[in-house]
Amino acid sequence: MSLTARLAPPRYLLGQALHAEWTKFRTVAGQAWLLAGVVTLTVAVGAAAASAARCQSATCGLDPATVSFTGIYPGQAAAAVAGVLAIGNEYSTGLIRLSLTAMPRRLTWFFAKAAVLTGPVLTAAALAVAGAALAGRLILPGHGFTPAHGYASLTSATDFRADAGAVLYLTLIALLSLGLAAAVRDSAAAIGLVLGVLYLFPLAANVVSNPTLARHLDQIGPLPAGLDAQATIGVRGLPLTPWQGLGVVALWTAGALLLGALALRFRDA
């Protein structure tokens, strides 16, 4: 009787992969720090921006949600690092070979990675956005964002849409980073690529003088598109409607995840 016959054929279940990945995620200290960083940066910078904002007249044109969510500019970088490191750590330590030996179905493994990342990031993003929105609601009415200046209430359905848009945006950015990191395999290059994709579109849109080109850059870049999802006033004048904006970010994320999955599936680890 041979040894192999006595062993049950291996079953690579998604549940096992999820459990394994969750164990990895929660036992690595770095990820918790990064998610704490997402919350801290988003709330602190948002509160600072709200303290600095002033609205003296009904025509000041400032969006209270945009002001409160200023912290998402640096906060998303922490979310991106969390996404990159979820895959990048495996490559930089060589753990990837062990992981793929234990779970040869690479796409199942990749899906489990993404799923495990989504939960904690979504939680951190919700905390961050709730904190930033709360800070804005406490600070902004004292700085001229009053009903007299056209800011009737800071808890309307539009504001909840902005909150939801911001939470989903941060989560999608973490997943986008995960996908690109799987495609690039190197943490440093991946984070450079992700932050380049995020920050360079709005920078380019700011500096080009051609208004048509600037508008298109604002439509296709994930960061400006995500900002459209966080708008509460002047929505009609934006390059994209809020849900279209979130759709653009989702497309970027889907593209990055597909790229990562293809690279993982058809390439040596």
Add this chain to the structure above:
Amino acid sequence: MTTQTVTPARSRLTPERESFWYLVHAEWTKFRTVRGWVIAVLVTIAAITAFVFVATSVSSSCVGTDGRPSACPAQLTGPGGVPVVDAFYFAHQPVAGNGAITAQVTSLAGQVEVGQAGTGAPQMGPGLQPWSKAGIIIKENTSQGSAYAALMVTGSNGVRMQWDYVNDTPGLTGRVSASSPRWLRLVRDGGTITGYDSADGTHWSLVGTATLPGLTSTVQAGLFAAGSLYDSRFCTYDSSFCTRATGVFRHIGLSWPATGWTGTNVGGSNSGVPEPGTLRRHAGEVTVASFGDIAPAAGSAYGGQGRSLQRALDGTFFGLIPLIVVAAMFITAEYRRGLIRVSLTAAPRRGRLLAAKAVVIGAVGFVAGLAAAALALAVGTPLLLRAGGLAWPVSLLTEARMIAGTGALLAVAAVLALAIGTIVRRSAPAVAIVIVVIVVPYLLAFHPGPQAPGSGPGGGGGWELQVTPAAALSVQQAVPQFHQLLATYSLDVGYYPLAPWAGLTVECAWAAAALALASYLLRRRDV
């Protein structure tokens, strides 16, 4: 029996291995033999240069009468090709050869638009801008942009002598009034015009000397008034010229034969002033009242695309990102591979190892920035000239500062990334931190949108570009700022809040602080 002890052979450190440059050479070898890093630095240069083609596609940002974008009117330029505003009321007479004009100013008053009643004339209330002006002027001719020298009283800046739009020098201080009038005199001698002022008409003091090269023999001499340009602190109704200055003159004397005054609205009806100026004579007094301004067109006062040559360097951020990745990896890759243990065994003085790395990566960044900026300006200058986006003439010295400054900006950013990489020892967080501290402040400085009304003039951007490493971008500023022109000097028209080298110093301070912490941690910590 005695045994002779033998000292085991031990390699001695040769003097050249003790030297710092030996370490630098070792680090340079490490750098140049990693193909990906060299490629990334080439990408840095290529990205900055390639972005020129996007940044210089200068298109019209003017709005036509139908509210749609339309072609901008050609920018008016003065002597030396500087963009100018030249629209005011000029009571003049032609004069030939050398001579002098003298006048006493007894009052400078003004009216400001406080609202617009329907579609009719704007409603006016009393008010004066700090640079509202009235005085005497010698101008080559009455066409816009011609050379001039003028001596004037201003709203709150005392007596001033200004010439050829960009030059300004102070005379007597204090406001003019009937009880404390000001005497003004301009003396022409060939191409030189000298201004004198006096409080009593007998004791004169020199204000300034203007040299107007190529001034024709026959010029126009006379009186002028200009309300000065729009400033949001004074105008509730948005118009370029919202203030009318009214100057009252007495005892006007010309050394040339008098031929009688002619009133001309310089710039005619297309100059944008709400109403033409007026000239009144009554009982020995001459009153000149006018909107408009005679000044350089800089900041928000410049109606075109602005920003001039620095557009060609707009790709700097695109080059910064690959460079930051490489600079952080220059140390984090050693940690990841464990090479740091070998490196520190070979060079046990850890601070020197870090210094050698900083020298190598700083030099790489400097050369990359220098090459990229020189290429970008070489490619961008003709493109901008063709597209009409090169408004402000840029001196060779400024251009050299922009190129060397971009090199320094990239070098210091690379050293900062190396230091942060040493501190956190991991690639991804190090790269993210450095990109965030350099790029996000710049984005946020743009982010709040149009400057809130009532904030008045001031530097572009806020604290974001004063205290963060992004302040170094100011080294690329190519457009000048004028104290005698109250305009909004904001980031979107190319103005940074700090002076060029001051901004770079802020970035250097951050890099130095990070390097000091990195050096301390490297020596104190286990690898």
